[in-house]
Amino acid sequence: MYSGILNKMASNYANPIEYNFIIGDHVINFNKQINKTLTLEWLGKVQCKCGKIFKEFYRQSFCYQCFWNAPEASPSIFKPELCTADLGIEERDFEWEKKFQLAPHYVYLTNTSGVKVGITRKTQKITRWIDQGASQAVLVAEVPNRRLSGLIELELKKTLSDRTNWRKMLSGKPKNIEMLQIKKQISSILSSDFKKYLINDCDVLQLIYPVTKYPEKIISKSFKKQPTISGKLIGIKGQYLIFDENRVFNVRAHTGYIINLII
């Protein structure tokens, strides 16, 4: 048995994707757990990134204080076009924001439940794509900071979604999309100010997940509704564990929960 604070799963790009389950200081290869039975047991408490323990989070994985004050929860996290570090303006914590925002970013297209546009720090691209359960990914633009990536995304959102329908993403084998054709279309309609950031790279990355069987209809499990989740693990995709009986569990959404893992 392992006990500790649940973190989002770590992943490595391979065929199929390799997943490690992170609980406290323990790192457990979860591809090896597929087809085996496991139990996740919430102990009724959560720990915020500030270290304080609560019965539940205020919003997302934050306590009240952190949600309203921490740079990790500032409005520009959810709306990157609101970033201001490159303009020399502090939002909540200038040092943190400079480090986070003043780095090369990509604008990309992925096929999750259909094609969507997104942004990520350059160093995070594959992790980001795996976390969202993308089956295909292609780079569109590279910019020097997060605000610019947000502005390009904002423009592309007029024609493309920026959301994943996670139920669709988890049900059935992903269908291939002509990603390069869509990249070409959106590249041609991009404002002239942004065109200089376009990437000519035509590589479409394919991502294969360790899923033995996709659920037919999806039953989403959460600790709030049921503190113990037990069953046979039949696959992992994105940040979801797929259990038998059509059950799925979003690991990332439970970041900070204090749990036992029994394998």
Ligand SMILES: [Zn+2]
């Ligand atoms: Zn906190």
